Amino acid sequence: MREENMGIKKLFGAACSLLAFGMVSSASAETLTIATVNNGDMIRMQKLSEDFTAQNPGIDLDWVTLEENVLRQRVTTDIATKGGQYDVMTIGTYEVPIWANKGWLVELADLPSDYDVDDLLPAIRGGLSVDGKLYAAPFYGESSMVMYRKDLMEKAGLTMPEAPTWDFIAKAAKAMTDKDNEIYGICLRGKAGWGENMAFLSATANSFGARWFDMDWKAQFDTPQWKETLTFYVNLMNEAGPPGASSNGFNENLALFQTGKCGMWIDATVAASFVTNPKDSTVADQVGFALAPDNGLGKRGNWLWAWSLGIPAGTQKAEAAQKFVAWATSKSYLEMVAEKEGWANVPPGTRKSLYANPKYQAAAPFAQMTLESINAADPNNPTVDPVPYVGVQFVAIPEFQGIGTAVGQQFSAALAGTVTVDQALQSAQQLTEREMRKAGYVD
Known part of the structure; x- marks a missing residue:
């Protein structure tokens, strides 16, 4: 009987340990708060983000989706006052160089090797860089x-x-x-x-x-x-x-x-x-x-514009935020959208490889006109x-x-x-x- 009780105690102790481990794991999961605009491409990104959380089980996502004028007002107020509400912000070609010069944005210096920064269209990359350093990654570019x-x-x-x-x-x-x-x-x-x-x-x-x-x-x-x-x-x-x-x-x-x-x-x-x-x-x-x-x-x-993902300098979750930014603006994200929605619906205007892709050219009758318009704009x-x-x-x-x-x-x-x-x-x-x-x- 004593041995049986000892066995029960061991099993109970092990169960408690597993439960405790689970609770610690859940508690240690980081939640990224992402502020974005209510445009169609961003709504699609939100729907497809289960792919990111499946690849990164220690990171949860909390979305704040806003109308364009409201988004601009809130993220500007938050970053200027160091409010810390957001870990990833959807910002544009206007904000990035100004905020980077103020030290308000994290430099995207730790993107994975397969991200291929050199594949970004020069006009778009240039608008998101200061002194050759990238401070936001383009989700889509436009003229x-x-x-x-x-x-x-x-x-x-x-x-x-x-x-x-x-x-x-x-x-x-x-x-x-x-x-x-x-x-x-x-x-x-x-x-x-x-x-x-x-x-x-x-x-x-x-x-x-x-x-x-x-x-x-x-x-x-x-x-x-x-x-x-x-x-x-x-x-x-x-x-x-x-x-x-x-x-x-x-x-x-x-x-x-x-x-x-x-x-x-x-x-x-x-x-x-x-x-x-x-x-x-x-x-x-x-x-x-x-x-x-x-x-x-x-x-x-x-005009020339890119809706981009930037990381405010005040975040305590910069490493996790950079993982998300890399995922959402990568070549593999474009391929995932193409697989689920068709090549014509991938976020445009960011990568040279997209416009060299025969599948995209065939599916998107507007591809060449978009590229010509982006290249023609001279900020x-x-x-x-x-x-x-x-x-x-x-x-x-x-x-x-x-x-x-x-x-x-x-x-x-x-x-x-x-x-x-x-x-x-x-x-x-x-x-x-x-x-x-x-x-x-x-x-």
Whole structure:
């Protein structure tokens, strides 16, 4: 009996040890909090992340998925105040060099050997590096281009050039509009935000010869070029755009285009896979592509951007975070998406090998146009006349985030008709001058 009791005690002790070990293992699992934007590619990444946790059983993932403007506000506040809410942040080409110079981001120096940093497209890698060091990994890269309905273009008796002018776009938009049947010739961003309507309008302004600042950092919204840009945009949208356009950003216009309500949409090249996917788009078999328009001045209205994954310097989980970043932006992730969703749906615009892949070229009719658009954007020389800043659809200074959004609110109001174009430009000039004086750029 005593021996039996001893055996029971040993078994009980062993069970307790196993239980305790399990509890310790569970408690020692790291949870990465990932802040990301509610775009389609990121939603897909979240769904596929079981692959990462299966490979890394000691790491759990907690997702915070936000609308674009909200994401930017929250991650900026968190990293600037060292709040420590997030271990991985979805950030863009604007934030990375500024934050890296402030010491706010972890350098991605420990990526695995098979990651192949040299495979990243030079234009995209350059925008995420400081002094040759990578501070964020691109999840997808983009420029902007024209997406259009071939059937509606044909019905209007027009042929889209590969490299259209703004005059052609305006003519085509009016010809394609059929408001009685809720078909609008053109859909463009109107929602206020430095990365929403101002991304489109800044890139467009470049092609009209406008600038944010002259070489002495003096605001330029009181110039004829900006008046021409904003007047053209407001008139075009009033004549051929959908109702409520001042509330429409990327996702709203995507939904309009996919449901057949837009003749043309000028926006991010990343949208190409969504508008040509028959699962989501009612017009998938009728979509054509063209370069962003120009105005005969040598600059097209296309931008350069990468939604990327960065690691804030305040995280206590940098090693685990870097594992996740490497997984989500690797060649093997692209292959996994291709296997599950088809090659046309892999995150575009990041790797040379993707654009050299015959399977991708065959599946993605927009591949070459995307690559040409990315390579054509020049953030170091974005405008017709010289400027003191870097950035195509943004100005790479810390103050731009606040200024750009405030100007965007004025221009959104002009589109909504609550202020005139002249009033919006006057307000933009005054608020930009005030903020630049306050920041010490001008006297």
